[in-house]
Amino acid sequence: MFKTMQKSKIKKELPKNSTTLLLGIPGPGLIGTMAITYIIQSLKMDLIGEIESSPASIVFVDNGQIVGPVRIYKKGKTFAILSDIPVDYDNVVDFAESVIDFAKRNNIGMIIFTSGIHVPDRNVTSLKTYGLVTNEKLEKTLYDNEIPKFLSGIISGPDATILTQLKNSSIPTMALHTECNYFFPDPDAAMQTIKTISRIMKIDIDLTEFKKQIDYLRLQNRQLMEETLNVMQAQREQPSSTPPQIYK
Amino acid sequence: MSDFSSIIEKQMNYVFGNTLFDDFIHKELVPLSHLKERHASWTLEVDLPLVDKKNLEVTLAENHLTVKAKLTKTYCISRGSAVTEFDYFKKTVKLPGGINTKQISANFKNGILKITMPKPADGKKISVK
Structure with missing residues (x-):
């Protein structure tokens, strides 16, 4: 879906002191997509650009404007890259390189990547988010925010490729994996992810609207979930069957 | 057709x-479902948001299982100026062979229907040489 991915394209000049980039793509439970979409809406982030694929296989129409499926938003010192389509194996490296290119050109201090980890029979009232960092300095951020560290387990599929690319780049990255239902849209897990991001970034995100929409999010996202699973299954994704050990 | x-x-x-x-x-809305093979059973999960347990109907006919559920609120999908209203979920799933149909059980929690279908416990003995 990201055939012949080009470099990220920004519509206007960006300030050089921006620090955090939130990254959400369709994955287990659609956590990344739902969480980052809500944060973008809550913070009233501005659409500032797109990561282009050429030729575009799909476009969206929003407010009478044609927009691509992978978009870049900004508010203050926070950027967000959101994909409304699953990133398949053929294009995931190009996608990750585009994200890194964008981050380097905009002096991003930290990337927060959001995803899920399969936990059968999880308790929706006490979901956990586990953190994985590529830079030692971010270990303290996990500790300060009481985020258990992802100590052992397997990450596969697009997440693995993206994390490998980010790890090999010089940009500090924090991956947040929340316990979720891997096969169905999981707004409860997305909400837990939002709470965790809210703590890390010290921003207040009102979840009232999100809570009202939980059932509808599950209904509306059936198609995207199906497409995402098809992509992940094509890559022989195997969900981790056990949650990682708790960070001490 | x-x-x-x-x-x-x-x-x-x-x-x-x-x-x-x-x-x-x-x-009718088609719910997402996931069939998983376990050691001694098959498990079918069906995602049914906006559904009350009392409005849920599960029927078994030969090797097909049908789930039908009435929504607690009408769900509308707009395409251009056309609005389509939906009041039901419905899905029929072909079951894997060799299920002990008398032992099938189901529970419904947090909008997810979980149907457990045990595999037969006994069968033809095969001698090991």
């Missing part, structure tokens, strides 16, 4: 994918 219907269905499936197209064709 006529040839024309068949062609149109193929085209629509290409554009919208199976789930959304099935919604419109049958006027």
Whole structure:
């Protein structure tokens, strides 16, 4: 879906002191997509650009404007890259390189990547988010925010490729994996992810609207979930069957 | 189904994918489901948001299991100026062979229907040489 991915394209000049980039793509439970979409809406982030694929296989129409499926938003010192389509194996490296290119050109201090980890029979009232960092300095951020560290387990599929690319780049990255239902849209897990991001970034995100929409999010996202699973299954994704050990 | 219907269905499936197209064709929402094989059973999970347990119907006919559920609120999908209303979920799933149908059980929690279908415990003995 990201055939012949080009470099990220920004519509206007960006300030050089921006620090955090939130990254959400369709994955287990659609956590990344739902969480980052809500944060973008809550913070009233501005659409500032797109990561282009050429030729575009799909476009969206929003407010009478044609927009691509992978978009870049900004508010203050926070950027967000959101994909409304699953990133398949053929294009995931190009996608990750585009994200890194964008981050380097905009002096991003930290990337927060959001995803899920399969936990059968999880308790929706006490979901956990586990953190994985590529830079030692971010270990303290996990500790300060009481985020258990992802100590052992397997990450596969697009997440693995993206994390490998980010790890090999010089940009500090924090991956947040929340316990979720891997096969169905999981707004409860997305909400837990939002709470965790809210703590890390010290921003207040009102979840009232999100809570009202939980059932509808599950209904509306059936198609995207199906497409995402098809992509992940094509890559022989195997969900981790056990949650990682708790960070001490 | 006529040839024309068949062609149109193929085209629509290409554009919208199976789930959304099935919604419109049958006027019923098609829930997501996941069938998993376990050591001694098969488990079918069906995602049924906006559903109360009392409005849930599960029927077994030969090797097909059908789940039908009335929504607590009408769900509308808009496409251009057309609005389609949905009041039901419905899905029929072909079951794997060799299930002990008398032992099938189901529970419904947090909008997810979980149907457990045990594999037969006894069978023909095979001698090991």
